Amino acid sequence: MSAQFSLPFESPVHKLESKLKELEAFSQEQDIDVSHEINNMKDKIEQTRNNIYANLTAWQKVQVARHPNRPYTMDYIESMTTDFVEIHGDRIHRDDRAIVGGFAKIDGQKVMIIGSQKGRDTKSNVETNFGCAHPEGYRKALRMMKLADKFNVPIVTLIDTKGAYAGLESEERHIAEAIAVNLRECFNIKVPIICVIIGEGGSGGALGIGIGNRILIMEHAYYSVISPEGCAAILWKDRAFSDQAAEALKITGKDLLKLKLADEIIPEPQGGAHADLQKASENLKLAILKNLEELNTMSAEEILQDRYNKFRVMGEFEGSVE
Template sequence: MPETHLEFEKPIVELRKKLQELQELSENNQLDLSNEINSLTERMNQTMKEIYSKLTPWQRVQLARHPERPYTLDYIDHLFTNFIELSGDRRFRDDKAIVGGFAKFQGKPVMVIGTQKGRDMKSNVYRNFGWPSPEGYRKAMRLMQLADKADVPIITLIDTPGAFPGISSEERHIAEAIAVNLRDMFALRVPVISVIIGEGGSGGAIGIGVGNRVLIMENAYYSVITPEGCAAILWKDRKFAPQAADALQLTAEKLLELGIADAIIPEPFGGAQRDHEQAAKLLGEVLAKQLSELRKLSGSKLREQRYEKFRSMGRFIEGALPAPGEQESPEAAAPEGDAAKEAVE
């Protein structure tokens, strides 16, 4: 697959191209261009620092969707041993958008479950572009209950824009499948750690995301809706996705501040796509620490903690409803511009 560059990375790409041309000129013509090469290298490094240290929420969403970013199976390859994939929901079929099975993490057994995308058209069709179907969530719940019986911790890796919204999903009760997972994950008596490694979109993410710890990668996002979906509702146009990303407060820093995420997992400079091995190492360090803490708790304490964690999320504001005569028309009530951002906030 050719290397992918995002729009905001173009200044870096141009400088890297000039640096490569300068190095080739030096080698091919026996010229000493070390001063020029060092100067250009310093300029490129400074540009990278300026860009990656001031990423907007929309740019982080773009990084979360980067096609070269490590996916669930990449992390399984780097972090886990003796992985045995388990398939099927025992009702309809096996959903390839969710993978899972027993494995060992640092020599101890765990159940690892995650959403999986593809890297080209063929594998994306096979994985349904990372959009799980009802049977995927039922498979995930079957594996979690199996882990509960075996007294094995559960690690879920989340990277999905959302649950598959097609007619076939509705026919097989996608909402019920997610709702059952939410209910039954609260009953598990083993440690559950959920990690957003890329996209964390809506019910598609939380369907395997009810954890004692919710961790998020530095450039991942977690939101009730994708920025495009939010823009289509508020502004009737997906081109306002960057503004929606600002309003949704979906970045790792905001989620930690709001108490949704428990910890942020750092990524290699420029994003996890630049170094899969280092990204996995950083994830593994945080997983080990969190698992060590959770393994000390009893089953009843784990259930209680998980329940209290999610019950404490959100803020409620009480206020009087407008009088019948004061009710605005739908057209007048529709937010636009900055008002839409304030409405979301």
């Protein structure tokens, strides 16, 4: 992965990095030993980056979640699983590359892993439609889930999408119904389901593969009912207020934990998941295995009831329905 792309709020780090380069060049040119200064500078860079990443605002987290070097589903599948058998298509229309998945093993444990997929260049972005699935993507995901259910294989979903694709063909093939059916049918799946927001959790498009017994979120991922830009355009009449909208919408892992909509935040390596795929994968893998272990002790009945109860209590209001 190239390190060319940088986020605006990382500029203090980049300033220090260019100073470091100067220092190193100077040391070589003049043949003077400045290793002490260089080490100091490296520490300072590390510290500055950690400081920035420990205090990201909601809007900054959105930027990190959209970082072009951020690991995507296939990166995690490659680094965290073995024996991957990819499965294609919805058996009706086509193979939507915005949602990928198949059988895989995590530390020998069999899972069905399903996730959103984005691209890194023009060709792969066209292929994956920038991670925005059409109806056939959601139908493909459900087909994989039912397959896993039939053969008693637990399901892991990795979510990273701006949202379901808003387009004519999407509407003509009934995107709303495809998502809705997934929501309902996921409550009939008897194997454990673990959902992880690894990047962008874009509204209904994310929820379409987001019904599980556990909902985990990576430290710098976000999950929102509407994009901050969309919310700013509607409620502030101006996209320039996206940072305020991101704050108001309560979209970070910490917010979701507080609202009892997520179970756990998976820590990211220093400088975000894109800075160290191996470490990010390791953390993700540990979290999945730990939760699977807990869920694997439950009966099918308990799994169904657990999932129902989990979503049944979501929402806040005053008073009682009875």
